[in-house]
Each structure stands twice: as structure tokens, then as C-alpha cells.
Amino acid sequence: MQHVELKDVNKRFGNFDAIKHLSLGIEKGQFCALLGPSGCGKSTLLRMIAGLEEVTDGAIYINGDDVTDTPPAKRKIAMVFQSYALYPHMTVRQNIGFSLSIAHVAKDVADKRINEVARMLQLEQLLDRKPAQLSGGQRQRVAIGRSLVRDPEVFLFDEPLSNLDAMLRVQMRFELAKLHKDLDATMIYVTHDQVEAMTLADKIVVLQAGEISQVGTPLELYNTPANRFVASFIGSPSMNFLPVTAGNNDGLNATLNLKGSDAIIVKTKSPLAKSAGGDKLEMGLRPEHISVTSADDASASIKGSVSIVEQLGNSTIFYVETPAGQFVVEEDGAKTAKSGDNVGLVFDKDNIHVFGSNGLTV
Amino acid sequence: MSATSTAAADADLVIAETRRKRVKTLDLIGLIATIVTLIVAILWAFPLYWGVVTSLKPEPDVVQPGLHLWPEHLTFDAYTYALFGTKLGLWYINSLVTSIATTVIVVIMAAGAGYAISQLNFPGRRILWWMILASFMVPIQALIVNHFILFSQFRLINTLTAVVGPQLLAPVTVIIYKQFFDSVPKDFREAATVDGANDFQLLFRIYLPMNWGITTALAIITFIGAWNNFLWPFLAVTAEEKMNITVGITQVSDAFGVKYARDLATAILAGLPVAVVYLIFQRRVTQAIMLSAGIKG
Numbered sequence: 183m184q185h186v187e188l189k190d191v192n193k194r195f196g197n198f199d200a201i202k203h204l205s206l207g208i209e210k211g212q213f214c215a216l217l218g219p220s221g222c223g224k225s226t227l228l229r230m231i232a233g234l235e236e237v238t239d240g241a242i243y244i245n246g247d248d249v250t251d252t253p254p255a256k257r258k259i260a261m262v263f264q265s266y267a268l269y270p271h272m273t274v275r276q277n278i279g280f281s282l283s284i285a286h287v288a289k290d291v292a293d294k295r296i297n298e299v300a301r302m303l304q305l306e307q308l309l310d311r312k313p314a315q316l317s318g319g320q321r322q323r324v325a326i327g328r329s330l331v332r333d334p335e336v337f338l339f340d341e342p343l344s345n346l347d348a349m350l351r352v353q354m355r356f357e358l359a360k361l362h363k364d365l366d367a368t369m370i371y372v373t374h375d376q377v378e379a380m381t382l383a384d385k386i387v388v389l390q391a392g393e394i395s396q397v398g399t400p401l402e403l404y405n406t407p408a409n410r411f412v413a414s415f416i417g418s419p420s421m422n423f424l425p426v427t428a429g430n431n432d433g434l435n436a437t438l439n440l441k442g443s444d445a446i447i448v449k450t451k452s453p454l455a456k457s458a459g460g461d462k463l464e465m466g467l468r469p470e471h472i473s474v475t476s477a478d479d480a481s482a483s484i485k486g487s488v489s490i491v492e493q494l495g496n497s498t499i500f501y502v503e504t505p506a507g508q509f510v511v512e513e514d515g516a517k518t519a520k521s522g523d524n525v526g527l528v529f530d531k532d533n534i535h536v537f538g539s540n541g542l543t544v
Numbered sequence: 545m546s547a548t549s550t551a552a553a554d555a556d557l558v559i560a561e562t563r564r565k566r567v568k569t570l571d572l573i574g575l576i577a578t579i580v581t582l583i584v585a586i587l588w589a590f591p592l593y594w595g596v597v598t599s600l601k602p603e604p605d606v607v608q609p610g611l612h613l614w615p616e617h618l619t620f621d622a623y624t625y626a627l628f629g630t631k632l633g634l635w636y637i638n639s640l641v642t643s644i645a646t647t648v649i650v651v652i653m654a655a656g657a658g659y660a661i662s663q664l665n666f667p668g669r670r671i672l673w674w675m676i677l678a679s680f681m682v683p684i685q686a687l688i689v690n691h692f693i694l695f696s697q698f699r700l701i702n703t704l705t706a707v708v709g710p711q712l713l714a715p716v717t718v719i720i721y722k723q724f725f726d727s728v729p730k731d732f733r734e735a736a737t738v739d740g741a742n743d744f745q746l747l748f749r750i751y752l753p754m755n756w757g758i759t760t761a762l763a764i765i766t767f768i769g770a771w772n773n774f775l776w777p778f779l780a781v782t783a784e785e786k787m788n789i790t791v792g793i794t795q796v797s798d799a800f801g802v803k804y805a806r807d808l809a810t811a812i813l814a815g816l817p818v819a820v821v822y823l824i825f826q827r828r829v830t831q832a833i834m835l836s837a838g839i840k841g
Contacts, residue, residue, distance in 0.1 A: 255740035
């Protein structure tokens with residue numbers, strides 16, 4: 183039995199379908215990230231699981247119980263909001279213990295629970311402060327503490343790191359990963375940042391326009407994206423997409439004709455029809471699966487000219503203009519080339535992805 | 545020194561001179577504005593000063609010809625009479641009871657109404673809101689006759705309940721609360737809902753405590769308005785023991801004719817509590833007036 187299950191869930195706002203026929207299962211103890219661009223419905227989906235949005239059609243189950251019409255407080259969930267939503271007039275202690283006071287938990291029991299949570303999150307010295315006296319990371323931890331104290335079945339996170347600076351975000355990612363490991367709790371995490379999803383999640387659900395594009399582990403989505411959208415969303419820098427035409431095809435060996443390059447033979451997931459010759463397709467190749475070499479290297483798949491170089495220290499990003507279009511190449515930091523240099527690009531043919539005109543991976 | 549640096553130095557001198565002239569002009573304008581403001585303040589405050597001074601004079605000295613800016617014979621007889629020769633103490637108590645009751649009930653009801661219209665979804669919410677906005681434009685004087693008939697039919701004329709009743713209609717307070725609750729980010733409500741709070745707990749433990757300043761400000765101006773209210777209490781109450789202070793002081797002049805010192809002493813005593821409240825809470829009063837002015841604007 184799945185710990186959290188959504189069965190054919192729909193959400194309509196007037197004439198607009200925010201979520202369309204969505205079915206999803208999340209196992210107990212799993213860290214599941216809902217990933218997608220703004221407006222894809224990930225926050226709406228999370229809020230439906232929390233009970234803050236009504237479900238138009240379909241059903242939601244938590245631990246086997248149908249909670250579709252159950253109020254949020256009775257669903258055994260806890261939620262960390264993007265803005266943290268810490269009550270500004272209450273101290274950290276009062277914020278963390280608010281749900282316990284609403285539930286009329288005895289004071290000594292509540293104090294014990296609050297102190298336990300404060301110790302776990304290193305908030306003991308801050309219990310008498312108000313939210314305005316805390317840093318961003320401290321507020322984050324108080325928001326998490328407020329969720330922890332409820333001892334919920336499922337933790338829901340709505341882009342909790344988006345208000346933090348880059349360095350703090352990395353630190354808090356580590357804290358969240360550690361928390362998940364310590365608690366072994368089911369966590370559903372909404373983010374538009376694929377780095378967060380890749381580093382934290384056991385399972386990523388990529389959403390587009392209210393529908394699931396693909397569900398899988400981070401490496402599954404990275405190595406075998408089901409469609410162009412997932413391929414473009416996962417990975418940084420983003421995958422290169424170049425128009426190609428299909429040449430002669432033989433089973434799973436497809437021939438791709440790329441402008442300015444010799445024919446490239448790649449293995450596809452499903453066979454291209456022999457009659458697909460001439461069809462317009464798209465070739466996808468990740469920046470780290472391309473190497474920069476000298477222009478007269480015979481092994482080069484295509485030749486081009488370097489337009490921009492970005493040096494990041496551990497890696498260097500080259501923007502190379504070719505007859506087929508621009509390639510973004512990620513090389514080792516030691517690799518040198520400067521703007522204007524003529525270079526050759528070597529493709530890792532085992533990692534070429536082919537997408538049909540419908541955007542699906544071939 | 546080169547020609548270029550000499551020209552630059554000359555330009556600096558001209559700019560500095562222009563600045564000095566501008567500052568001098570501004571200083572002069574500031575001085576004139578200060579003097580004018582002082583004169584207006586004196587003219588405004590003089591009647592108040594004159595009233596206090598008159599109340600400290602013996603009655604015969606009040607009608608003496610000439611301008612006596614300070615009493616020749618300082619006496620507290622008028623105050624002594626006002627305090628011990630009239631029912632001033634009882635009127636104070638009546639004013640206190642009706643003002644506090646009005647304040648407490650208005651604040652609680654307005655907070656509840658503002659919260660319901662702002663945060664709850666129920667049929668007719670929009671119409672109710674428009675009705676409250678519309679009622680804001682109806683002056684109390686237009687409703688006086690209706691109120692009188694209603695309260696007399698309920699046999700409540702000459703009771704403190706009748707004095708308080710119509711004062712509970714406070715659309716401004718509802719509007720201010722509604723606007724404040726609208727400005728509270730939705731996340732707080734949702735977080736508290738997930739924590740298990742119901743609407744009463746949301747209102748009294750989250751929304752209102754978020755800004756006690758608004759409640760304090762509204763309570764103070766409601767109290768001041770209720771204390772100073774004259775027209776309706778004058779109509780609703782004829783029995784002296786049920787009068788509040790603003791109506792009671794009219795009885796002093798009616799009973800004894802025009803005794804300026806006594807009349808003024810009674811009026812000063814009547815307005816003193818509110819003046820003290822205002823002096824202590826003037827920041828809050830200003831805040832409340834600005835909140836309601838935002839609506840009228």
C-alpha cells in the first residue's frame with residue numbers, strides 16, 4: 183500500500199484545468215519532489231494533499247484512509263510554507279507549540295515536546311525570541327520545528343528554500359537531507375529548482391501544465407528522460423537541442439543527419455520506422471557529453487567557433503557556434519580555448535537522445 | 545595655477561554663493577511660517593485659556609468690563625459647586641459605563657464582522673459588504689427619529705441601553721478591520737488551519753494579536769466618540785440620574801441660568817477625561833484617524 187496516493191485527481195478553477203487526471207503513489211519514508219516550472223500545478227497539488235484546496239474530482243489517500251474531504255488538521259500532515267508563515271507576535275517557543283496549545287495538550291507534555299524539537303534543530307537558545315529577531319535560516323528551522331512537533335505522517339514543503347541566499351540554500355539542503363535520514367518520514371517537496379530536486383529526492387515527479395511528464399529517480403530522469411520537456415528541465419547547464427533529419431534506419435540504430443556534420447548513428451529506445459527517412463527530429467546532447475578538440479581532429483563530429491567562455495574553476499563552459507546551431511559544452515576546468523578559436527566537437531554517441539516531432543523520446 | 549583650475553574654482557564660488565542665498569531665503573520663509581503658526585495657535589488656544597481662567601474667577605468678576613487675562617481673585621468655587629452641588633459624579637459614571645460598553649461591544653462586533661467579510665466565504669458576503677459601505681454614508685442624524693421610535697417601542701427610553709444601542713452601528717470600524725484582515729498574508733491563515741485552529745482561534749489568537757495597535761487605536765476613538773456624544777443621549781434620556789456628562793452639563797445651565805464660571809467649570813470637568821485620554825494616546829488617535837481618513841478619501 184502506498185503511503186500517499188492520488189487517484190485520478192483533477193482541479194479546476196473556473197474554466198481552467200490546473201491539474202488533469204493525475205494519479206501518483208508515494209511510498210512510506212520516501213522523499214518525493216514535485217518539480218516543474220511556475221504555473222505547472224505543483225503547489226496546487228501540494229495544497230490539495232494538505233487539504234488547503236478542494237479536489238474537483240478524484241481521491242487522495244493517506245495511509246489507506248480517504249482524506250479527500252477531511253479538514254487539514256485531521257489529515258496528520260504538517261506543512262512548511264515558502265514564506266515560513268511564522269506568527270510574528272509569538273516567540274519561537276509559542277510558534278512551535280501553537281498546534282499543541284490548540285489541541286489542549288498538557289503544558290508539561292507540550293514543553294517537553296517543544297524542547298525535544300528545539301534540541302534537534304539547535305533552536306534552544308532562540309526559544310524566547312520573536313521571528314523578526316531571527317535570520318532566514320533560523321526562521322526556516324523554526325518552521326520545520328513547528329511541523330515536527332505535530333509528529334505527522336507526511337511532511338509537505340512548499341519551496342522552503344526559495345527565500346534563502348545561495349550559500350544558505352546549500353546548507354539548508356544538507357539539513358533537510360539529514361532530517362529525512364534521521365526521521366525516515368514521508369516528505370513531499372515542491373520546487374522549481376532541479377538541483378534541489380536532484381540532490382534531495384528519492385523520487386522526482388516532473389509536472390507540466392497540470393500533468394505528470396515523468397516520474398522516476400533523479401538518475402532515471404537525468405539519463406533517460408521520457409520527453410524533451412524533462413530532458414530540458416533536468417540538468418544544468420541545460421541539454422543541447424539541435425534539429426536533425428532521420429536518415430536510413432535499421433531497427434534501433436537510427437541515422438541522424440545534422441547540418442555541418444557527417445551522419446551520426448545512434449541507438450534509440452524504440453525503432454524508427456524505415457519510412458521515417460527525411461522526418462524532422464531533434465537531437466539532444468548534454469553539455470558534459472561533448473568534448474572540445476582541435477578543429478583538424480578527425481574524430482570531431484562537427485566543427486565550430488568558440489563565441490563565449492565561462493570559467494567556473496572546476497569546469498569551463500564553452501558556447502560554440504556551428505552550422506547546426508549553438509552548442510553548450512561543459513569541459514574540465516583545465517581545458518583552455520578562447521573566444522574566436524576554431525574547434526572540433528566530439529559527441530559521446532552513447533548519450534545522444536532523439537526526440538520526435540511530438541516531443542517524446544524515440 | 546592653470547586657466548582650467550581657476551575657472552573651476554570660480555564656478556565653485558558661484559555655486560556656494562547661490563546655495564548660501566537659497567538657504568537664507570529658506571530660513572526667512574521658515575521664520576515667517578513659524579510666526580504665522582504661532583499666531584494661529586494662540587488664536588486657537590485662547591478660547592480654551594479664557595474658559596479656564598473664567599472658571600477660576602468669582603461669578604461677579606466674570607462680567608466685569610475690561611480684559612483680565614488672569615483672575616484678580618483666584619477661586620475654585622465653581623469647581624466645588626460642579627463637583628458637589630450637581631450630579632456630576634453620577635453623570636461621569638453613566639458616561640464611563642456607556643462609553644466602555646460601547647467601546648467593548650463595537651470593537652468585538654466590528655472585529656468579528658470585518659473578519660467574516662474578509663476571510664469567510666458565505667452567500668451574500670458581497671452584498672453585505674456593499675450594505676456596510678453604503679451605511680457609512682448615512683449620517684446618524686438621518687436615523688435619529690427611527691431609533692427613537694424603535695427604542696420607545698421596546699420601552700428602553702431613559703435607560704443606558706438606549707444610550708448605547710445606536711452607537712453600536714460603527715461601519716467605519718468594520719471597514720478598517722476588514723481592510724487590515726485583507727492585508728494579512730494568506731499563509732498565516734493556512735498555517736494556523738493546518739495547526740488545527742478554528743475561525744474563533746484564528747481571529748483572537750492570530751489576526752487580532754498581530755497588530756494590537758489597530759484595536760487600541762479604534763477603541764480609543766470609539767471611546768472618545770461615545771464620551772463626547774450629545775445628540776442621541778440628549779434625546780434618549782430625560783431622567784437626570786440616567787444622563788451622561790455631555791447631557792448633564794446642560795441641566796446645570798438650565799437650572800441656574802447663565803452662571804459663566806459654573807458652566808465653564810462643568811464643561812471643563814466634562815471634557816477633562818477625554819482630553820487626558822487623548823494626551824496619553826494621541827499617537828494611537830492619530831493612527832485611527834488616518835485609518836478612517838483613508839476610507840473617506
